Amino acid sequence: MKNFIIMADGTCDLDKKVAAEYDVKIVPGHLVFPDKGDIPAFFDWEKVSRDQFYADLKKDPEGYSTSPANVEEFALAFEPYAAAGDDVLVMTISSGISGAFNFAGRAAEQVMKKYPQSKIEVVDSLRFGPGFGLMAIYASELRASGKTMEEVKAWLEENKNRFHQAGWLDDLSFVAKKGRLTHAKAFFGTLAGVKPIGEFDYNGLTTVLGKVKGAKKAYSVLLSYIEETIEDPGSQMIVIAQTNRLPQAEEYKKLLEEKFHPKKVVIRDVYPSCGINVGPGLMAAYYVGKPISQDLSVERAIIEKHAE
C-alpha cells in the first residue's frame, strides 16, 4: 500500500511536537505584527510569551492580521513530495473563511502538471483552529490504521460536519471584527461575566448559540450540550483550546473527564495565527459528535433548554 503525506495549513494550530507526533506537515501562512511587519506564522511561545502576546493583542487588535499561504507557497510545499513520488492529502481552513482552499487547489494543479505521476488531493475542512487540528489528527490516525488516501479523504468529506466546538468566547469583539463570527450584527466587547456559547456553523464560522451568565452556569450548560451532541465519548480524545484562560480550561478538563471518561482530554494553546482572530477570550472543547444541523436550530434549542 502506498504511503501518503498529510499536510494542513497553519490554521490547524498544531504545534511542532503534536505535528511531529501525528506526522502532519504544516504550511504555515503569514502573520502581521505591529512592530515586525509580515512574518511567517509560528506555533510556539519562544519569541513572545503567551500572556505577553494576548496582552499586546488586546491593546492593539488592529495592528495584527493573518493571511494564508499563497499559491506559490503551497506549490513549494507540495513539490518535494511530488518530485519524490509521494501522494499528498492537503487539508485547508474552511473556504467560508479564507481563500486557502482555492490557493491549495491551484497549486495542486500546477504541481501535478509538472509531475504527472503525482497525486495531490485537497480537502476543505470547513473548520478552523483547534477543530481543524483535531480533524487533521483523525486523518493521521486513519492513515495509521491502514486507510488509503482516497479512503481518508472520503471519511473527511463524510464526517467533517461532525466536528464540534463547545465553549465560550469572552471577548466577541475579535471574532466580530475579523469576520470569524457569522454576520455579526452588532459590535461586542467583553460582556462582564456573560459567556457567549459558541459552536461551528455548517461552514465552520463560529456562531453564538446562546448566552449564559457566569462561568459556573456556563460549565453546566456546556456539559449538557456536549452530552446531547457527542457520540461514543469513551473512544475519543477531546481537545480543549484556550487563548489565555488556562485555569478555566483546567476546570473544564476535570469536569469533562468526570462526566464522559474520554480516552483523554488535552489542553492546547491557541497560537497567533488563530489567536489574532479569536482574541484572548476563547475556552472551548472540540470533539466528534452528531452532524451539525444546517441552520443550527437543533443546537440552539439544546442550549436554550439547558440555559433556563
Add this chain to the structure above:
Amino acid sequence: MANRRINGRHLEKMLKNGLRNLVLHKEEVNRLNVFPVADGDTGTNMALTLRHGLSSAPSRNEVGAYLKPVSEGMLMGARGNSGVILSQLFKGMFTELSRCGWIGPGELRNALIRAYKTAYAAVVYPVEGTILTVAREGIEHIRAQIDRNTTIEAILSMYTAEMRKSLAFTPELLPALKEAGVIDSGAYGYILIFEGMLDQLYGKEHVVKKENEADAAPETAAASDTSLFNENSAFEEGYCTEFILQLMRSSEYDQHFDLKKFTSDLSLYGNSLVVAADGSRVKVHIHTKKPGRVIAAAQEYGEFVTFKLENMQLQHNEVLKTADENKKPLGIIAAVNGDGIAKTFSELGCDKIVVCGETMNASAEDFVKALSGINAKRVVILPNDKNVIMAAEQAARITGAENVTVLPSRSPAEGYYALAMDLPDSDDVERRVKLMNEGLQSTATLTESVAVRDFEHGDLKCRAGEEIVMLNGAPAASSTDWCDCIITALSQIPGIEDADSCVIFRGKDVSEEKEAILIQRISEVYPCLEATPIDGGQSVYHFIVGVSV
C-alpha cells in the same frame, strides 16, 4: 367676587398661576425627595410636565376645547413618575370636561373625582401615601358638601385644605417617608398647583423670576440625515421656502405693492403657494426649485423679517429611506445619563439612546420621538431608572403600538446585563426579549454617592456629606469612607459569595485611581468576583456597580 362658573380662559389663567406657584416652590419640592441622593427632581419634573401642556394649548373660551391640548401636551411631556401621574390626573379631568363649555360646581367635583380614578388606573401598583392618596382624599372627603350653589373658590379651598391634611398624614402611610422625615413630594407639588389656581381666583398672581423659567427642557431638534442628499441625488422636490416680508417705505423699494400681482408673479416660480398680507407685512410660503427668483421678486418691495429654506428632496429621501429599508426584527431604545454609558449601550447594540440630563428624567415625548425614529418590527425600551419606567410605558401607550415592550430596568447596570444577554444573531425575537429580561432580573445594583442631607433608614443613620450606598434603590450602607461603604453594601447582596462577575460604571468626576482602589478591594474581599470597569461618565453617582447573581 364669587365664581360659580369658570370658562376656558379663566381656567387657563388659573393653571398658569398654578404652574408659577409650583415653579416658585420647586426647590422645596425637590428637597422632599425621599432618598438622600441629589436626584430630587419631583418639582422640576412636575413643572416641566405642566408647562409642556400649557404651552401647547391656545386660549379658548370652551373649557373642553382648551383642556384637550393641555392634557395631550402633558401626556407627551410627562417626566418622571410624578409627571406621569400628574398627566394622568389631568387626563381624567379632561375626560370629564371634554364636552363642557364652562365648569360649574358639579362639573368640578366630577372632574376631580375622575382625575384620581384615572391616575389610580394608570399605575400598575398604586402606592398609598403619595399624590394618589392626596388627590383621592382631597375630593372624597368634601364631595358631599358640594351642591350647585357652592362657589368654585369654596370647592378649591376645601379641596386644597383637605389635601394638606392628607399630605400631613402621608408619612404614616409610607414608611419610607417617615424614616426620611418628609412628606410626599409629588403630592405637595400637586397641592401647590391647585393653591396657585385658587390664588388666581382671589386675584393673587404669582410672579416667577426669569432664572426659574430658564430650566425649561432643551429642545432637541430632530436633525435630518444630510447624507441622504449628495452629488448623485435627483433634485425633483425643490425647496420649501417660507418668509415674512416687511414692505419698506424707502424710495429704494417699489412702493406699488399689489398683493394680487405679487401672488401671480410668484406662482410662476413654484407651487403650494400661500401669500397673506397683514398690514405692511406679507407672509409667503412656496415650494420652488429656484428660490433665488422668489427672493429677488420679494426684495423689490422690502426686506425679510424671517426666512426659512429647506431642501425638500432631503425630507423626501428620508421618507423613501425609511420605507425602503427592511425593518429590523428588534429595535432597542435606552435612556442613559453619561457619555460613557451611552457609548457602551450603543456598542452593545442599542439603536436609539435617549440622553437624560443630570437630574432631568426622560419624558414620554422623548421616547415617542425615539420610537418614531426607529424602524423595527418590535421595540424594547430600557428606561434604566425607576423614575423613567412610567414615562416609557406612557410613550408606549401614546404611540398605541403593541410591538413596544418596556423592560423595567431600574439602573444602567440592569440595562447593561439585559443587552449583554441579548442574542442579536438570533431570529427568535421573543427569545431575545426573554433573555434580556432575565439579564436584568438577575442583577443587583449598588449606587454610591454623597448624602445631601441627614437621613435615617432602619438602623442606618447618615449625615449630610457622608457617603451613602443604595442597593437596588434602598439605602444599604453609609460611612465616611466610600470604599468601605461599597464593600459593606456588596456583602448584603444575596448570593454574593457565588457571584463571579460585576460591572463598574465610573462617574463623571471620579479618578481612575479611585476605580483601581475599588477593584483591588473587591478582589481582596471577593477573589472570585471579576470586575469589568467602564468609564460611565454619569452624574450624581460616583460608582454604579452591577453584580450578576
